[in-house]
Amino acid sequence: MRTRPAGAPQDPTRGADASFLLRTLAAHWPLVGRQAELEVAMDALADPRVRVNVAVGLPGTGKTRFAEEVLALAGGRGHPVARVTASPGSREVPLSALAHLAPAPAGTGADPLQVHRAAAAHARQRVRAAQGRRLVVLVDDLHLLDAASLAVLTRLLDDGLAFVLGTVRSGEPRDPALQALVHGDSALLTEIGDLGRAASRTLLHLALRGPVEAGTVEDLWAASLGNPFYLRELVLHGIRTGSLVQTAGVWRATGRLAAPARLTELMRLRLDGMPAAERAVLDLLAVQDGLSPDDVLALAGTPDHVGAALESLERSGLIRSELQQRRVVLHLAHPVYADTLRATTSELTARRLGTALARRIQALGARRPDDPVRVAGLLLDATGTADPHLLLEAARLARAAHDLDGVARFAGAALAHGDLGEAALLLGGALYELGRFAEADDALLRAQRTSTSEAQTVDMVQVRARLLLFGRVQPDDALDVVRSAAAGVRGPGLADELRALEAAVLVQAGRPGDALPLAQELSSAARSPRAAVLAGLAHAAALTLTGDPAAALAQARRGYAEHQRLGDLPALHPSLHQAEEVLALQEAGRLAAAREVGERAYAGATADRAPFARLRLARLLGRGAVLEGAPRTALRWYLEALSLCRAYGFDGPRRVVLDHLAVAHALLGDPRAAEAALAERDSLPTQLQPYPEQALGSAWASAAAADLPGARRTVELAVACAARTGDVSSERRLLHDLARLGAPAEAATRLLELQSRGDSALATAYLLSATALQSRSAPALREAAEAFEELGARLYAAEAWTSAGVEHRRAGQPREAAWAVTRAARALEHCEGARTPLLLVADSHVPLTAREREVALLAARGRPSREIAEQLCLSVRTVDNHLQNVYGKLGIKGRADIGAALAR
Structure with missing residues (x-):
């Protein structure tokens, strides 16, 4: 961990x-993952033929919690309920567990028949009061119930008065009476396993x-x-x-x-008094899990004793065996056991076992692919050192497995033996991805000093450029490092790798127009497979941003497949190609497909412990959620990305995430949270060339604070930035938001011009929307709404339907207006509480003009007329006139009622 x-x-x-x-x-704790079992249990309770429901499972799986939930549901449906707790102590006193169910003497010497009569009378009384519903009796640890109590319960079942809800531990011995009760035709067994x-x-x-x-x-x-x-x-x-x-x-x-002390103490109780042969097996598996029986037989004692110990441990559930590629492998049954065993095993014993096991693996030839990692780890644990070449091989394998902590451990230990350029490079790459930038810098400088080949130098530059770009937020320095290295490299394939890296830096530095020609040339004519993969990643990103998501999609998928065939690349996880696929799918308008790919890729990056890939995917999933009109979902993804940025020190991406986080807060009507995100953003190092979409954070925060003119000015500046850098994708989204914020004419003109730069369903919908808002045509707005609905962009659709309703009402078409408002409401049901300016005053009898809406929003925020006039460059009298129009159209008495009227 x-x-x-x-x-x-x-x-x-x-x-x-x-x-x-x-x-x-x-x-x-809440009950989760048991809905199907609960439904079956309640069906069984309603079936008079079923008398017993027994929850069976291993300790800790939640048998009692499940039974308690069933009991609560039964009580909620009018059944009388009771609870019986069996224990080893109650078993020594027959019938004592049922004392509270029978108002008659119980305990030592009590007559079971007398207890049954009393319990039956008590049960009949409760059943009668419940209009014939059976008494539900929960018996926790049913297997510990004494025979006399079990007999009384059985007779209550025979009388049709009771329904027994029991819990039983898996593997516990059961006497014949209990066996007959829980395995009869009238019994339901519910397996309660671990959660996925x-x-x-x-x-x-x-x-x-x-x-x-x-x-x-x-x-x-x-x-x-x-x-x-x-x-x-x-x-x-x-x-x-x-x-x-x-x-x-x-x-x-x-x-x-x-593992906390409570769990380790439970394990200690199981270890106390354990035969020496069994403890020896467990100690060995605690040192190295996943051993073969032959390994254990060779190292844990005499074969006869160890063989019997293995069988006993498996029966008792302390170890498990599985077949892996025609080889039996032994494991501790639970990870918690390893913590306890290590805590109770002496250091000398652990070292002796680790050294012996490492020597055995080496003596057998270390034939399995992961044997160098196992041997290196065992020797480091046992002796603190190992052969440097073994450690270097272990570091390489850990890198291929995306085990960053393992890479850092093995490469760092190898460097203790002296300067090894490859070890320093591996260490620097791992430390960069772990967010330990200062240590990564030191390791990379050491790698540069001790490099023995151009290939090592190029790999070092790959890592250092990404560290400067994403860790230090120094895009110009990253470009200088790449170009300086490229000038001294002679190998054509290696030179192409650095040119591909230059294209990638240009894209990430916000210059996709400059990156595209270089990436395009290299993706088809690179002189090495690695250069082709690196160029393909930059090419996919540049294609999307410059307006061709269809071509980008094909390139991203091709790049991912080639990366998978090629294997690991320095500081570059394969799922980053999937991130470009997600972005291309989003810009193509295939929002559901983008979400599916993104979630699958995120799960893979999480399993591989690839933090940078995870934060990029999380941010893109948040972006997709905003496009789909789900700001709460977006908020969750952005918070996930923000947590990763903070944990690993990625301040450059953190700025971007905070901007997007502000958008989600603003869409949810929380301007204070949006401003807090922007304040944190402003405390971070700045980028020389901001990503144009970052402006949306400030813009929507202004909109949430009712400053629509300020929001538009922010977006207009970002539109100009996107146009300068060739970022067509961002420019389109910004222009559509500009139209949503009240300037559709400017947006529609430029969106039409951009159609010649590549097309997509999303780009077409943006153009339809802006044009319809400009023309205020109800049919055109309906067309835009339907286009957005087809893409799954429900918030945009709701805004278009709302605007269509306004225009129908303005044209004196109440039936069409009502229909449009209904469609808007239907779309908004999926928008997680989002509110935007275009969604306001949909129900007003006479629609507000754009200027009246701006004045109303500011007045609702408590701004006096003089402040509103200054902000909107109007006279105070004009503001007051607009307010009078607002009062009349909304049917309200004054300024204090505006907020509630706008929220209708």
């Missing part, structure tokens, strides 16, 4: 919030009352394997120790999520 990167901020409010949350979490990743993510989100960063979800799932009890204990321990914190609204791990 990851450690917190240097410089990652802690949440200053964590203490008070954590204290409250800990009390809440310790008391109760998706259900675990939902549970964490609900329990922690906020989103959880995807990598942290993966860590928690890997540590708990979806066992709800283990998951809960890990979360509570993480909050207590500060290794699980909430930052920018997102929960994330800042350190290793170790």
Whole structure:
């Protein structure tokens, strides 16, 4: 599990919030992932032929929690309910568990027949009061119920008075009476297993009352394997120790999520008194999981004893075996067990076992692909060092597996033996991706000093350029580094790699028009496969931004396939090609397809621990959600991206994310949150050439604060920037937003000009919308609305339908107006509470003019007429006249009523 990167901020409010949350979490967790089982359970309760429902599962899977939920649902449906807790202690006193169900003496010497009669009378009374509904009795740990109590319950079932809801641990021995009860024709067995990743993510989100960063979800799932009890204990321990914190609204791990004392103590109880042969096997698997039986037999004792120990441990659920490529492999049954075993194994024992296991793997030839990683790790743990060439090979394999922490560990250990250029390069690349930029700089400088080939130099430049661009926010310096290196490289393929890198830097520095010719040339004529892949990535991005998403889509898919065949590239995860595919799909208007590709790619990047790829994909998924009209979904993705930026120190991308975050807040009607995001943005290092769409954060924050003229001025400046740099994609989106903010004429003219720069369904819809807003034509607005609906851009569709309703009403067509408003409302149902200027006053009898709407919005914010006049460059008298028109059209008495009227 990851450690917190240097410089990652802690949440200053964590203490008070954590204290409250800990009390809440310790008391109760929501039930997640059991809906199907609950429905079956309630159907069984309604079926008179079913008398028993037994939840069966391993410890911690939530059997009792499930049974409690069924009991609560039964009570809600009018059934009388009761609870019985069986235990080893109650089993020693027959009938004591049922004392509260039978108003008669119970305990030692009690007559079972007498207890049954009393319990039956009590049950009949409750059933009669419930109009014949059966008494539902929850028996926790049913297998611990004494025989006499079980007999009484069985007779209540035979009388048709009761329904038993029980829990039983998997693998527990059962006496014949219990076996007959739970396996009869009238019994339902409900298997309660561990939760999958998706259900675990939902549970964490609900329990922690906020989103959880995807990598942290993966860590928690890997540590708990979806066992709800283990998951809960890990979360509570993480909050207590500060290794699980909430930052920018997102929960994330800042350190290793170790097993808490409560879990390790449970494991210690199982270890106490364990035979030596079994403990020896567990100690060996704690040092290195995934061993073969032959490895264990060779290192853990005499074959006879070890063979019996393996069988016993598997029966008791402490280890498990699986077949991997015709080879049996042994694992500890749960990751939590390893923590306990390591804590209770002496250092000398662990070192002895690690050294012996490493020597055995080497003696057998280290034939498996991951053997160098296993041997290097074992030797570092046992002795603190290993052969530098072995460590270098382990670092290479860790890089191929996207194990950044492993790369840093092995490459750093290799460098302890002296200057190895490749080790320094691998270390620098890993540290860059982990957000440890100062250390990465040192390693890359060392790699530059000790480089033994042009290929190593080019790889070093690849990493250093990305560090300068995304870590240091110095795009000009990144270009200088690339061009300076290119001047001294002789190999044609390596020279092409650096030219492709130059194109990539130009794109990311906001100069897609300059990047396109270079990327286009190299993507088809590069003199090495690596150069072709690098150029293809830049080419796909440049094509999308310069207005040709169809060509970009084909290039992104081709680049991804070529990257997968080629293997790993320095500081470049394959999912970045998928990110370009997502952007191309969005600009082509295929929003649902973009979301599907993006979510799949994000899951892959998360599994590979690729933080930069994850934050880019998260940002694009947020962008897509805004285009689809889902600002709350966008907010979740932007917060995920922001958490990654903060955790790994990517300040350049962080500025972009904060701008987009401000858009989401503004669309949700929260200008204060939008301004807070922009304030954080302004505290960060600036880019020499901003990404034009970043202006939307400031623009929509102004709009949310009722400053539409200010919003338009911001967008107009960004439009000019996009035009200068050849960013057609951003220019189109900005122009459409300019039309939405009240300047459709200017937007429509330029959007029509841009049609010659490439076309897409989204670009066509933008043009239709702006043109219709300019002409104020109801049929044209309806056409635009239908175009947006077909793309899945529901907020844009709702705005167009709303505007169509306004124009129909203005033309004296109430029936058509009502129909348009209905269509707008239908689209808005999917827009997660979004509010924009075009959605206001849809229900007013006489529509407001654009100027009246601006004045009304400012007045609703509490601005006096003089301030409104100054902001809109009007006289105070003109403002007051507009306000009088607003009052009449909205049917209100004065300024104080404007806000409520606009919100209708």
